[in-house]
Each structure stands twice: as C-alpha cells, then as structure tokens.
Amino acid sequence: MSEGHYQHILYERKGRIALVTLNRPEKLNAWTPLMEQEFIEAVNATANDEGLSVLVVTGAGRGFCAGADIGGWAQDFAPGGRRTGTSPLVAQDASPEVPIALSRGKPAIAAINGPAVGIGLTVTMACDIRLASDKARFSARFVKVGLTPECGSTRYLPLVAGFSNALFLALTGRIIEADEAKERGLVDRIVPHDALMDEAIALAEEIAANPPDAIWGAKRLIHENAVESDLRRVVSSEVSSIREQRRLPAHAEAVAAFQEKREPRFHG
16 A cells, blocks of 8 residues: 555555554645545545554644534535535534544554644544644634534543533633643643654654554554443453464463563564
8 A cells, every 4th residue: 555545645664553644734734524534534545554553644744633624514504504515524424434434443643733723623532542743733613613523533632631621621622732632631641743743743642663464453452442331341352362362473472571580572
C-alpha cells in the first residue's frame, strides 16, 4: 500500500508502525466523506497486517483536523432555514464507523500537531494515547454549529477527560490551548512542536517492540472492561486472556530470556 493509493490521507510504513497523515493541509485537514472512507480503510488495513503493531495518526501542515468541511452544507437549506437535502457528511450519520475501526484496530497514537476541532477532536479521543504539540488547540465545537457530539465522543470524552470536563467542552464549544487540554485530561503529554513526530514514533516503537498478541490483548481488555460494571466479568475475561497468552511463543521466549539473563527476542 502506497501514499499514491489515497487522495485525502497519506499512508506510510515505518518498520512495524503505520503512519496515517490527514492530508488536506490547505483546509487544515477538514474532514470529508472521502477522507473518512480512506481513513477507515487505512485503519483496517493496519489491523489486518501482521507485520504492523502500532498506528500513528497526525495531520499535514499546520493542523490536525479542523473538523468537518461544512462548505457544502449550505446547499441543504432553502431561505428561512428549511431543510432541502442532505450533504454527504450529514448522510453519513455522524461517522459511526470511525471509532469502531479504531477500537478494533492496532494500538493508535494521535500526534496532534495543530487544531483538533469537532470530529478532529473526537478522532483523537478514539485513539489510545494522545501526544500534543505545544501549538495544538482543541474544541468540541459541535454546539457552535447547532449539532451534538459524534464519532463516539459521548463515550470517550468522559472516559478520557472526566464527566465534568466532557460537559464543559460539549456545552461551551470553547477552543482551548494545549496547556489547558493537558490540565483537563484531553492529552497525555505536550511536547515541543518540532519534536512531536520524533516523540510519537519513539513511543510507537517502544510499544511495537512488545509481543503483538499481548499488545492487542491488553488493548482489547481495557477497551471492553473500562465500561463493564460487572467485576466478575472483568476478572473472568482477564483470566481467559492470561491463559491464552501463556500458550503463545512470546511468553515462552520471555521466560527463557529471563532465565538466560538477556533481552527477549519477540520479533525474530
């Protein structure tokens, strides 16, 4: 799979890492139906590739994603606000497959290089780890265009940032700077802008060095159990996963490496 395969994203392999770059820099990577289709295809392709362990998502140019490209929405309305049609983005009913693909895919790191607004913010929430440039800005802007949050953000915002911060962001639609985003729990770490991609790739390489089955198993368990109210189901799923992992070569290699006082070789 090459960069030329896509129009609104770039897709690149870096060892065991897949790098997806939202690629409409002249529009601050505003989200389009084609970008959504290509993004989901790239996430799924990464998930199905045994040679890849981690996904990194970023934006080209000055922005991560400025939200939906609403330039065509005006065609939906006649004078006086009467609805006349459905724009392609509205027809997709709030991008439901984006968080589904990310939740089922390889561990995903968002490298947030600039404004992350609307769906641009919620894509980062559906990723597993968020690194932000000190030039990044954030907004759950939906209320400002008369809409409600989408793309799984009513789950992920409370899980990531907490209940009150989720409500603050959703009800105000305020744009906040990177420092405040860190204080409110939206991002895990802020790094100097010019170091963002180096830091994101280094973190991805650290994760990718671990056994792929254990990486995926840990992600799956946390995604499922974070919203599971029955503790018995939580511990049962953990026991089942541990039993499965103990039968795999990576665990035997880790034990052998410990006994031989060397680093384990999980990837040959």
